[in-house]
Amino acid sequence: MRNALFALLFCLTPLHAAELTLELPGGTRTLDTAALLSHPKAQDVTIPDDVSYKKTMRYRAVPVAVLLEGVKPDEHLQAVALDGFAAELPAAPLLNHKGARAWLAIEDPARPWPALAKGKPSAGPFYLVWTDPKAARIGPEQWPFQVARIRHLPSVAERFPALLPAADTSAEVRAGFVQFQKNCLACHRLNGAGDAQFGPDLNIPYNPTEYLAGDFLPRYIRDPQSLRRWPQGKMPGFSKEAISDEELGQLIGYLRHMAGRKVAP
Template identity: 70%
Template sequence: MKPLILWSALLLCTPLQAAQLVLELGAGSRTWQTAELLAHPEVQTITISDDVSYKRDMSYRAVPLEALLEGVKADDHLQAVALDGFAAELSAAPLLNRNGARAWLAIEDPSRPWPKLAQGKPSAGPFYLVWTNPQAGHISPEQWPFELASIKRLAPVAERFPALRPDPALASDDPVNQGFALFQKNCMACHRLNAAGDSQFGPDLNIPYSPTEYFGEAFLKRYIRDPQSLRRWPQAKMPGFSSSVLPDTELELLLGYLKHMAGRKQQP
């Protein structure tokens, strides 16, 4: 059989919804196919209460994420990248937990596709990072990336993107540095700042202006809590951050970092 004909035959035999997940973890790097993950020895059916993306209870075939993170240590830093450019920055420690809040890789079976996220939108597949008992780990909505394409082990954010760093004269436990940590957890999956970051999803939060410069503080807090209460349009994607996810004290720290960085603009 000629190579072109053989290739065409292979394509015809491949399920259209089959996918692959790329893990770039150094020595533990590999590419997983949908069928391999569905046959993983630790795969099981889990139920997620009030799923972040579907806003209702959902059941998935899933593998504990730590079972796939070969060679990853608790103090490592990972980045989960979605097909649409969403890039979640993740500390490895919570992903390796077996107790409390536990991370799972949900796998969409091509023969049993998941529901669409909304009319005209795809499902959360082919892979989706979900959590059981997320309240125990103070897990943010940004730590639930869907349409997952890859997980990479990278250097910490401050090393990769110096333009995001607060004034180096500040103490490590300064409130501004605490706000920087919250920015990484809650904002970097969608937003850049000073043109620094890997996300291709949302607008820059400092160039040309910080939202702290054009929003009054009360309205900015309201916008973070419930974006569509101020700006409503069908294509809006920013989730609201409730006080259970981002307590008032943490919201103040986050705004403190943004205000600080408004004075440290770096033009791209």
């Protein structure tokens, strides 16, 4: 669902003019492509099974942790792409120096990356990638590309109380809320709450648990095109590596719970 806008932005945004804005506790600063490529911590990293390119990729990249001055592990960040895609990211994994480690890949104008697909731009100018992502169960929504801004924000629960389950709900539903933030919130709103600009609201006017009965909803999440073949459909499938069967059950439990907590946007 991001394709058309990607193509327009690709035409309008020359690689040499790319800038990354960091809105952090110590203030706001902007770094351009040249500054990041020449950063003293920049190095070449190899990413097997790159989430966006579906193959091994090699990038010039800077550890994300060195860019996040003043950010603490228990805090929250959001990576915003050129088209408005907004990935909600707990700070702790981004600050890791071992295990699953986050890198900001920088597209060099002299060596542009390949297009993501025919008729699409590349993942540049900046792309958040991970080495050893399985060590921290890093999901596909935690690999935002065409990143323009990384900002320090209050938690999702603080910013969007309309997303909260009832205070006395089960541990499974609360765990489902965590899965919703990780896997859904970058593309979808719920009760009109969220910063996403892509997918439909998942509660207003109807929650998917209200119109996808039986096992159709988990099947749809695993492989959307298996139930609704649509050439323009952009929702990715979520494998068991991205979200386990137990976690998928928690997510659906949260959605079912929220069907009874509709709040008009």
